[in-house]
Amino acid sequence: MNIRGRALGCAAVAVALLAAAAGCGADAGGDGEIVVSVWDDGREESSIDVAARDFEKAHPDLTVTVQKNPFDQHLQALRRQLGAGRAPDVAMTVVGYGESGTVRALADKGLLADLGESPWAGRLPDTVAGAVGDGSEVYAFPVDSMAIGIVAKKGTDVPGTYTSMLTACRDAGRDGKTAFALGGHENSKMPHIVGFALAASTVYADDPGYGDKRLRDEVTFAGSDGWEQAVARFGEMRDAGCFGENAAGTTREATARALGDGDALMAVTPTVTLPLWQAAAPDAEFVMAPFPGDDDPDRVLVPAGASSGLVVPAKASDAGPGKQFVDFYAKHRARYAEIDGAVPALPDDGGGPRAPGYAAALEPYLRDGRTAPIMDQQWPNPELIARFDSGLVEMLTGRAEPADVLESMDAVWTSEAP
Template sequence: MKRTMLSIGSALAAVALLAGCASGAADDGEVELQMTWQAGQEAAVDPVIEAFEKANPGITIKVQYLPVDTYGQVVQTRFQSGNGPDVVWGSPGTGNPNALGLLEAQDNLVDLSDQEFAGDVPDIAGLRNGDVLYGVPVGVFPIGMAVNTAALEASGTTVPKTFDELLEQCRIAASNGYSFVSIAGQGSGLGSLFLATLASQWVLEKNPDWIDQRLAGETTIVGTPEWETTMDRYVEMKDAGCYPEGAASIDTGQQIADLSSGKSVTGVVPADAIVQIASSAPDAKFEMYPFPGDTEDSTRLPISFGQGIGVNKASKHVDEAEKFLAFLQEPENSKLLADGLGAASLNDFNDGKLSGIIASLSDVISSGQTVAYMPLQFPNPEVLTVLGNDVTGLLTGQTSKDDALINLDKAWDKTE
């Protein structure tokens, strides 16, 4: 069936366009489920929907692909107006504007704890609130350094295994007319992800329990030396010429263009983004490696169960929606979706069977050098927003390191 992509610039536009999109049963008894999903993943999601519809005659899924920058706002508006989709895509936890945990906190999502697949969802996936399971992961997404192999050769550089080696490769690349690290210096999207990846590396490598301790009020960002190290490393890369000229004005789209064209050699992105980058540059080859720590042994790869789906509690077709979630948990279907997203299915990740672009991460994963991607456990979206502001402010010099850390603590402690 034909899929539709909805391009929306504001929540008001969403209300106008989606007002008539409630799901229901057709006159012939067929059920049509409404689903929202992030735009850009159509090539991965559509085949899975088609497989589900083939296996379940009488149930069809109408999916609307929404731009990620406005996704959270649009979906929140739909739920608030009583017009939420039957099946909703989002990130685990409460740290992103599109987080499923925000919808769960508003009592909008079905508790899936009684489903047969519930026991297969690990706690680290971040889709539980106490005993309530409010979503299922659609894949395991490593976050690392995507390398444009042609640009790597042309710039005379090699893949660094330590942070000092990375700084040296930045200087070599710059001398040959390349930037070694692409970055979205405007802060949102891949910009905030970059600084969050550095924090996941240095803070959680030193103390894997730091998030729990901060949530319990036992520590602060200002009081954690590794957060200061995170900011120092970010500025050191600027001083070493790692970033493109005018980095503070680069947005996520330009960062992807720089990496796909080979203007930049590497970029820190989640695995699913590499698939999208590669599709825009079919003649280019990409590999993925962990962003290097101070030493090889201290290098940590952030792992994100960064995408999941849940079921609208107010849906008229909860049973059919749950059937779709169960379908996605079957190994062959889980792999079909994960492969399309550039991720690993939960089964393949647990078995150490990585393929495609992320195959080069097998060794670091099998050796246990992984940490959780920190923002999925942030208490509110404001922390990630402030982190994005720091990305820009530290580049331009308008934000000091001390102010950046203080502002993050303030955002962390913010309550509605």
């Protein structure tokens, strides 16, 4: 064999060895160790850490390892682990559809263990069931909940009806302020929140089951009067100067600064993001209120639902330990929720609060079921939310009409995750 042949031979052998070594990763955990993969919420001690310790005390033969990933990368890391066959025993993820790596997207591909037999599975309210399963099967334990509303400094005059909101926008404009801080920058991911707030009081006031119908391809966005009205109202808000002049290029950080400095009065945001706004104005107190999507108070609905959930990946090896941990966590959820300062998605039968303290104004809506789903939890194709955001930004710059936005969304609709 000549020199070149020998070189290739050696390299090939080395490659094979290296590949074998790399490929020899088994599923994480096993043999008495439970791996729990969560995202880092910035706290040293989150409820999962506490739960891990409690679980170990209760089951001395098992150890629990908590893996924390940076928030932005967690879903992708989870997908990678699942794809490489290195799944954790338990993972935290986002419920519903949305990005790739959310509960329903993973469930559709058969990657999650069925948790339908769990003691808590029977207690799931309807509003949550569709996010953690397809209605008949349950794939995730819902941990946190969230609602969408208006955040403002305490004492701000928050409008109560749609028309008075438009008036408030014009008044704010005359005073040289912006009524609603809106980050139109692509990375801020804020415009669709306003869209959801508007659609809750139009689409879902008309037809609470719209989301399921859309999943069954029985309706379209462009053909929905409710959606048409919601997007048109976004245009009306724009025309009333609600979002200010330069919303299209504003980043999320800039909106937080505007709200903190008082250049903007309010913002439309999910409850879970309050810390972001607080960080820009540590001395101010922020509260949340419902978004007045309509003049008729009976039609005003608050988009609300579970946000995060614990799943158990379906593994070649035993899914038992993972399920054990999830059930343990579920049992003590009330206590852990206090540690997190969050509201459990699975409401206590004892009637504990459904909204965090600062969002007390939303409490009546949540308790009475005057809610709409968080819409993108029922949108299997992640492209859809990008189109919705883009479309609303184009409307901000006057380059699109509501029909254009809704048609572009229909164009990329799929009823299954890609």
